[in-house]
Amino acid sequence: MPSLLEAFQSQVGRKILTGITGVLLVFFIIFHLAGNLAIFGDPDAMNSYSYFLHQFGPLLWIARIGLLLIFVIHAWIGISIWLKKRKARPVDYKVYSSKGGPSKQSLSSRSMAFTGVVLLIFVVFHINTFALGDMGDAMLADGTVVHDVKTLVIDTFQNPLYAFGYTFVMILLGAHLGHGIWSAFTSLTLRSKKASAVIYSIGVIAAIFIAVGFLVIPLYIYFGGGCDAALIHCN
Numbered sequence: 001m002p003s004l005l006e007a008f009q010s011q012v013g014r015k016i017l018t019g020i021t022g023v024l025l026v027f028f029i030i031f032h033l034a035g036n037l038a039i040f041g042d043p044d045a046m047n048s049y050s051y052f053l054h055q056f057g058p059l060l061w062i063a064r065i066g067l068l069l070i071f072v073i074h075a076w077i078g079i080s081i082w083l084k085k086r087k088a089r090p091v092d093y094k095v096y097s098s099k100g101g102p103s104k105q106s107l108s109s110r111s112m113a114f115t116g117v118v119l120l121i122f123v124v125f126h127i128n129t130f131a132l133g134d135m136g137d138a139m140l141a142d143g144t145v146v147h148d149v150k151t152l153v154i155d156t157f158q159n160p161l162y163a164f165g166y167t168f169v170m171i172l173l174g175a176h177l178g179h180g181i182w183s184a185f186t187s188l189t190l191r192s193k194k195a196s197a198v199i200y201s202i203g204v205i206a207a208i209f210i211a212v213g214f215l216v217i218p219l220y221i222y223f224g225g226g227c228d229a230a231l232i233h234c235n
């Protein structure tokens with residue numbers, strides 16, 4: 001069994017590590033999307049979800065730091081693989097075969113390093129805006145006083161820079177996942193040519209759902225949704 005350091009040093013080990021960290025991030029993203037879609041539900045749903053997270057106390061911060069570390073490891077190894085590939089194949093090409101079967105070359109695959117770096121910067125900025133943002137208190141229907149994360153989100157997306165900036169980054173997230181989900185399967189499993197095509201399609205469909213699920217939030221809010229409940233000045 002190779003050590004983590006050995007895994008970091010070998011090309012195959014690095015691919016497996018990007019695959020594992022990528023899958024963990026996809027699980028987080030799906031969980032996070034489900035929590036955020038609460039904005040469309042019961043008026044208390046989003047703040048209740050945030051309250052549920054905050055009940056974990058310091059554990060929430062340990063989980064956030066862990067998540068950030070996973071993001072950084074994923075990006076670090078991803079960029080090093082990309083740099084190595086670039087050095088080995090400086091000439092652009094459309095289709096090539098690799099050991100594991102046919103590779104999927106597309107705009108999404110060629111821009112993985114770019115979309116990945118943008119997403120990493122986005123996450124740091126995003127945690128600063130929302131997890132560390134200035135929040136008031138709100139009262140749930142049962143009288144519990146909680147952080148009013150919902151008003152913070154609605155307030156933030158009144159600003160067109162945030163609303164359209166987020167929309168743009170969510171499109172990049174979709175592009176990253178469109179290739180990334182297939183790539184994680186490639187790194188972690190042995191797959192046949194036929195399974196590869198099916199997994200690629202499933203990955204692209206899942207990526208579209210995730211990106212659209214996220215980007216409807218800033219657009220919905222910017223164009224006036226959710227304002228009555230939050231009783232704040234809206235566009």
Ligand code: HEM
Pocket residue numbers: 029032036049050051053064067119123126127130131149153166173214215217218
């Ligand atoms: C419209 C899109 C999004 C909205 C409205 C949103 C909203 C939020 C909110 C409100 C929090 C703070 C939760 C709390 O403290 O109660 C948060 C935290 C966080 N978000 Fe997002 N988010 C979005 C997209 C994303 C995306 C695409 C990613 C990753 C690529 C992401 C990663 C994180 C991370 C890592 C945290 C800190 C962990 C946590 O508190 O759950 N978010 N987000």
